[in-house]
Amino acid sequence: MPADPPVVEDRGLQDLVPRIIAEVLVVPAEQVQPGSRLIAELGAESIDFLDLVFRIEEALGKRIPITRWQRYLERRFGNGDLSEVITTEVVRQFAEEEAA
């Protein structure tokens, strides 16, 4: 089956990723700034990242197994405490890599 065509341009990720984060975490859009920490500040728990990656996958029209997100985090942060480091910007950069 052919993949769905991408519904967003790469440049759109600037707007799209914060919007998805606000939807997934049910927080007001203005709370989702580039430096906002998803776990420490916005209340994300582990399963929220499944939802987040699923919605990025839908938006990009491209399959993204959750293991890709996990490897991305390992590559960037090793085994450190993720609650302080996963920000909106980190998610956007991941989405950009996937879109490329």
Place this chain on the structure above:
Amino acid sequence: MTDRVAISGAGVVAPIGVGFEAFGEALRAGRSGVRGITAFDCTGFDTRIAAEVDAASFDGASWVEPRKLVKLMSRAALFAVAAAAMARRHAGLNPGDVDPERVGVSLGAGGMGPTDLDLLATQAQAFTESGHVAGNGHWNIPAFAQAFRRLTNPLATLRGLPNLAAAQVAIQQDARGPNNTLTTNCTAGSQAIGEGLRMIQRGDADLVFAGGTDAMVNPVGVIGFSLLGTLSKRNDEPRRASRPFDRDRDGFVIGEGAGIVILERESVARARGARVLAELAGYGVTCDAYRITDERPDASGASRAIRLCLRDAGVSPEDVGYVNAHGTGTTMNDVIETRAIKEGFGPHAAQLAISSTKSMVGHMLAAAGAVELIASLAGLTGEFFPPTINLDAPDPACDLDYVPQTARPARFDAAVSNSFGFGGQNACLLIRRW
């Protein structure tokens, strides 16, 4: 002398009212919650009526904090979470009143998430995209799986696990003690409250959120029970469709919602100065071990549950003034239940006021027993017998006092609530004036 167990609060999400007061007033008024199904297009269904929880009277998400947890909840879980929050408020229970490690949850629940409408839609879309069948005439599962995987939010599975409604209640209420889910279908709500009583009696908890929840007004639920031949087809007269004990009854009407009571150890209730609504004094539970949907013709399983319940409470039949019947409105139940009440209460059966509040709220399945105990509680505290509406002419085999048509003012000291389920599980609860 062991502590008694108090009921100090009740929360209810029912087709005729949300919250204990609104629900009680609707019972007193004899209001029907049955109407044509609005949740989905049921054109062509044999049964096109149900007792739905009205979206206008119930804002489920408003009871959830943080809001993002709503997406993890089946409709049934959302009902339970809301009912638990209402019960807590009704009980005047504040954080710090009871050690969270001594707070339990005991919940009756049934089939969940996969039957919620949006999840059914995803399955249907994946099925369509898979091309229905492979060349050999069989379902093309690999193609379905590919489409299903792409369309399904990973969190959907979590809505389908029946234990997660009780988990969500625990998260919302910071209940860190025992957390049990009973899936005995029509008996589950009663059994969950009975087992909640036991949790406190055996010392595992001091306070328990106990009740049941269900949400089967969906295509799978309606078609499923319809195929079993158990549903009323009185589509043209929805409000008159649920008519337990009436000679023209033709099956039950599916209802949805939740009921949760706060059960509390007497010493704990006293220490925090709780207003007690009633004592939960007895619980009797048996199984017919006979047939899946047929009840034992001599009603011995059900009548034994009644007798065990009376004995557990240490009361004689004459002490009981009101029985909230299982009263589904199926041909078999109402006749066998009448027999069970006669066997269980002996000659006092003729003096009892008995009613089926399913005539108003439909059969709320795993929530039924809990909502019906709350109906009994509303009657006990509000001093009335809830009616069996639509009882125009009783079946000659149903010859007791079923409080036909309208509520009756009455002061009584004890009530028994019956639940008898598919599978032959029988559970009875007894409440009495504190």
